[in-house]
Structure formats: C-alpha cells, structure tokens
Amino acid sequence: MTSGHAKDRQNTKIMNRFDLTKRMVGKLKDEAVIGGIGNSNFDLWSAGRRPQNFYMLGSMGLAVPIALGVAIAQPKRKTIAIEGDGSILMQLGCLSTVAIQKPKNLIILVMDNGMYQITGGQTTATSLGVDIVAVARGLGLAQSNWAADEADFEALFDAAMKSDQPSLIASRIDNKPGVTQTVRDPDLIRETFMRGIGTKEVW
Amino acid sequence: MPAASDAERPWHEIVLATLKANKVQLVTYVPDNVLKPLIDAIHNDPFFTAFCVTREEEGLGIVTGAWMGGMRGVLMMQTSGFATLPNAIASLAVPFRIPVLLIVSERGTLGEFNYGQALVCKTMRPVLDALAVEYHGCTRLDELEQIVDRTVRQAISTQAPACLILSPLLTGGKVVKK
Numbered sequence: 001m002t003s004g005h006a007k008d009r010q011n012t013k014i015m016n017r018f019d020l021t022k023r024m025v026g027k028l029k030d031e032a033v034i035g036g037i038g039n040s041n042f043d044l045w046s047a048g049r050r051p052q053n054f055y056m057l058g059s060m061g062l063a064v065p066i067a068l069g070v071a072i073a074q075p076k077r078k079t080i081a082i083e084g085d086g087s088i089l090m091q092l093g094c095l096s097t098v099a100i101q102k103p104k105n106l107i108i109l110v111m112d113n114g115m116y117q118i119t120g121g122q123t124t125a126t127s128l129g130v131d132i133v134a135v136a137r138g139l140g141l142a143q144s145n146w147a148a149d150e151a152d153f154e155a156l157f158d159a160a161m162k163s164d165q166p167s168l169i170a171s172r173i174d175n176k177p178g179v180t181q182t183v184r185d186p187d188l189i190r191e192t193f194m195r196g197i198g199t200k201e202v203w
Numbered sequence: 204m205p206a207a208s209d210a211e212r213p214w215h216e217i218v219l220a221t222l223k224a225n226k227v228q229l230v231t232y233v234p235d236n237v238l239k240p241l242i243d244a245i246h247n248d249p250f251f252t253a254f255c256v257t258r259e260e261e262g263l264g265i266v267t268g269a270w271m272g273g274m275r276g277v278l279m280m281q282t283s284g285f286a287t288l289p290n291a292i293a294s295l296a297v298p299f300r301i302p303v304l305l306i307v308s309e310r311g312t313l314g315e316f317n318y319g320q321a322l323v324c325k326t327m328r329p330v331l332d333a334l335a336v337e338y339h340g341c342t343r344l345d346e347l348e349q350i351v352d353r354t355v356r357q358a359i360s361t362q363a364p365a366c367l368i369l370s371p372l373l374t375g376g377k378v379v380k381k
Contacts, residue, residue, distance in 0.1 A: 034268070054271065058294020062264035065256075069268020069276070072229065072252060077272075093257025094264075101254060186298040190271065199273040 007146040009112070009131050009172060017111045017173045020153055021047040021082070024109065027157065028052075032070050032197050035182070036063035036083040038118040040111055042178025044082060051196025055182045055189050061091030064098065064108055071103040074197060078105045078161060085112040085126040092135060098166050099140025107160045108141075110170040117175060136168045144168040214347060214373050215241035218306070221351040222277060223250055225359075227304060229269045229276030231255075231262035233284050237308040237374045242279070259284040260291045266303045267295055275359070277304040282311050283323045285366075289330050292364060297334055302358035305366040309340075313371040316379045331366055338366035341373050 017039060025033075025047045033053045035041025040063070041055040054070075056063060067081035088095075088110050098106060114127030126132060136144035143165050147153035153171055160167035183189070194200040218241055222230075230245050230253035232238065245253045252274075256262040259280045266276035285307050296303050310317075311324025331338045337357060339350050351367060358365040370376075 032272075056295070057298065059260070059264065059291045062260060062267075062291065062295065065261045065264025066268035066271075069229070069265040069270070069274075070272040071268075072265070073269040073272025073274035079268075091258070091261060094261045097254070097256055097261065097265075187300060190299045190301075194271050197272060199271060 007148050009126070009133070009146060009170075011148070012146045012172045013149040014172050014174050015147070015150055015153070016176060017113075018043045018046060018176070018179050019150065020109075020111070020171055020173070023150065023154055024080070024157055025050070027154075027161070031078040031080060032067070032074070032193075033080045033082065034063045034067040034070065036060075036081065036087045038084065038087075039178040040082045040084050040087070042181050045182040046179035051192050053196070054193040057182075057184055057186055057189070061087050061094075063087065064091065064094045067106060067108070068094070068098055068101065068103060070197070071106040072101070075103070075105060077197065078107065079103075080107045080109060082109045082111065084117075085110060085114065085132060086116045086124050088132060089125055089130070092139065095136050095139040095141055095168070103166055104164040106166040107157070108166070108168040110168065111173050112170055113173045113175050115175065117177065121175065132170045133168070136170075141166060141168050145170070147171045212344070213240070214341075214344060214369070215244055217344065217347045218351055219244050219248065221348050222355070223248070225275070225352065225355040227275045227277050227355060228252055229266060229274050230279065231265050231276065232279035233259050233262065233281075235279070235281040235284075235308045236377050237281070237369070238279055238306075259287050263288060263291045263296060263303055267299070267301045270301050270303065277306055279306040279308075281308045282327055283320060285327050285330075286323045289334070292330075292334055292336065296364040297336070300362040301364060302362055303364045304355060304358055305364065307366060307368050308374065309368050309370050310377060313376060314378050327368070336364050336366055338368060340368045340370050342370040343373065347373065
C-alpha cells in the first residue's frame with residue numbers, strides 16, 4: 001500500500017519498533033531525533049549511535065515538546081520525535097501546539113503497541129478504540145497517517161522529510177521490548193546531542 | 204546597578220527589557236491574569252517568539268529543546284502551574300542541566316481568596332529547595348532588574364534551572380474586587 005489509501009488502526013500491519021527505527025535511521029543525515037522515554041529511545045539507541053540523537057530518561061510525554069523546541073531553535077534542521085502510545089496519550093495537548101505553531105521541520109513518529117509495555121503490558125486506550133491518527137487530525141495535525149506496512153512507513157517518512165508542514169506517522173507495533181537499553185548518563189546524552197547539532201563546540 | 208528610573212517603570216517593562224537584554228527569545232506560557240501585561244507586551248515585541256502551551260510541562264519540554272538547539276527560553280505560569288512541574292524538573296531540567304528560566308506569578312498568599320491556591324503555594328518553595336533549584340522572590344521594583352538579570356546569567360553560566368517568583372508585593376497580585 002502507498003500513502004493516501006483509507007487506513008485506520010485496525011487494517012494496518014503489526015510491525016516491529018526496532019525494525020522501523022532502523023529503517024528511519026537509515027534515511028538520516030544530520031537530522032535531530034528525540035527518543036521518548038523507555039522502549040522508544042532504547043530502540044533508537046539500538047539502531048545505531050548518532051550524536052544528533054537525544055534520549056529521554058524521564059519526563060514521560062515530553063519527546064514532542066522537546067522536539068518542537070529544537071525545531072524552533074534550528075528551523076533548517078528536520079527534527080523527529082519518537083513516542084509510544086502511552087506517552088503521547090499523556091501529553092495530547094502538545095499536538096495542538098504543534099498544529100498551531102506549524103513548524104516546517106517536525107516529524108512525529110508514534111509507535112503504538114496498545115500497552116504500557118515497560119510497566120508490565122497494561123492496556124492503553126489505543127487498544128480500546130482510541131485512534132491516535134484521528135486524535136491528531138482532530139487536534140489540527142492534518143498530515144497525520146497510519147503506516148499500513150513497512151513500505152508505507154518508509155513512503156510516509158520520505159514524504160514527511162520533503163514536506164513543509166509538521167507530520168505524524170503512527171505505526172502499529174508488536175509487543176517486543178527494546179533490543180538494548182540506553183546508557184543512563186544525562187550529562188553525556190545532552191552534551192553529545194548539543195555537539196551533534198552544532199550548539200556546542202567539539203574539543 | 205538598576206536604572207534610576209526603575210521606581211517609575213512598571214514591573215512587566217523591567218522583566219521584558221531584562222529578558223531581551225539577555226537574549227531570552229523563546230517565551231512559552233500558560234496564561235495568568237497577573238502576567239497579562241507582560242504576556243501582551245511580549246507578543247507585541249517582534250524580538251520574541253511567544254506562544255501559549257496547554258500544560259506547563261509541555262512548555263518546559265519546549266524550552267529544553269530550544270536551549271539544546273541554541274535558543275534561550277522562559278516558561279511563565281502561576282503557582283498552581285508550577286505545582287504540575289516537579290517530575291519534569293527532577294527528571295529533565297536538573298539531571299540534563301538545562302538552564303530553563305521559570306517565572307511564576309505568585310498566587311496563594313497576601314490576600315488569596317481561594318483556599319486551594321493557598322495550599323498549592325505552600326508546596327512551591329519546598330519543591331524548589333528539595334531539587335536545589337535557585338530561586339528568588341521578587342517584591343520590589345528597584346531590585347527587579349538586578350534579580351532577573353543575575354538569575355538568567357547564573358542559570359546559563361551554571362547550566363541549571365532557576366525560578367523567579369513574582370510576589371503580589373511587586374505585581375499587585377489577584378484580589379477579589381469588592
């Protein structure tokens with residue numbers, strides 16, 4: 001399938017977070033990526049170290065706001081936020097802020113497994129009928145889509161990279177945990193990221 | 204030293220000018236009645252990129268991202284909004300050493316009419332103390348420029364968040380009209 005077909009959560013393929021993250025990272029050059037708490041950033045870490053990656057170690061729900069801040073400060077650099085369904089449900093208002101601010105360089109990836117996986121697999125609202133793409137569209141993010149399968153994910157991501165509007169791509173994923181865990185050193189993470197996006201001198 | 208005319212300038216003009224002098228360009232806020240003149244003036248000044256956020260945590264995240272991207276920012280809110288922030292301060296701003304400036308319009312004291320606000324106000328300084336966040340209560344016009352200026356400078360030099368609490372003694376606060 002290609003983008004543009006009628007898609008909702010139910011008729012999309014169940015994919016794998018690490019696989020999708022690797023596909024995304026493989027397309028990057030100097031873009032900034034903000035990995036949300038838990039498995040989102042574990043798989044970003046596992047997909048290959050990049051100095052332009054920022055890994056959250058807490059502050060659940062703030063990957064999109066952090067990415068919006070980076071996108072505002074560096075309008076020429078594409079910035080990507082990766083969040084889980086539980087995290088995005090915690091901070092839905094930020095999607096309306098993104099819709100109103102209309103950053104030309106922000107892409108939001110939602111990895112939706114319908115559960116709070118890291119705390120024991122408790123059900124989230126997305127497995128009980130809440131459709132994140134419909135929510136995002138309702139909050140004003142017109143360019144919000146479900147990825148039907150891996151090829152569709154790549155096509156939507158390529159389109160988002162070329163777009164001058166913010167985009168949200170939601171993918172239904174399986175219940176596999178992150179492949180490895182991110183180093184838990186906030187100073188090192190921030191310092192590396194700031195050097196990676198040219199805010200601090202490398203010496 | 205503060206300018207001789209500070210006794211005549213309103214508090215919001217002093218705050219705006221001092222933020223600008225320190226290149227604090229990004230302003231996120233959750234609206235507050237007392238902060239209205241400052242918010243309005245910031246929106247009318249093209250130097251600033253200013254917008255309303257839906258929650259205070261969201262604003263803290265945005266200012267954090269902007270700082271890492273090379274832009275200085277501030278989050279403005281009232282006391283009850285500050286009370287929603289401890290997790291984000293403790294797990295983002297402090298450990299990642301982000302000099303996010305917090306400006307809080309102080310509700311809950313000196314004539315508060317809402318008991319809930321009064322109780323929320325009691326939680327603010329203990330939280331800031333517990334997290335070792337530098338803060339100052341601003342009560343006087345003649346000290347304001349120096350406090351704002353030095354607080355921004357110290358936050359950036361030490362890569363640490365900081366909080367300015369704007370007292371009703373400075374702003375007039377919010378009172379019930381009789």
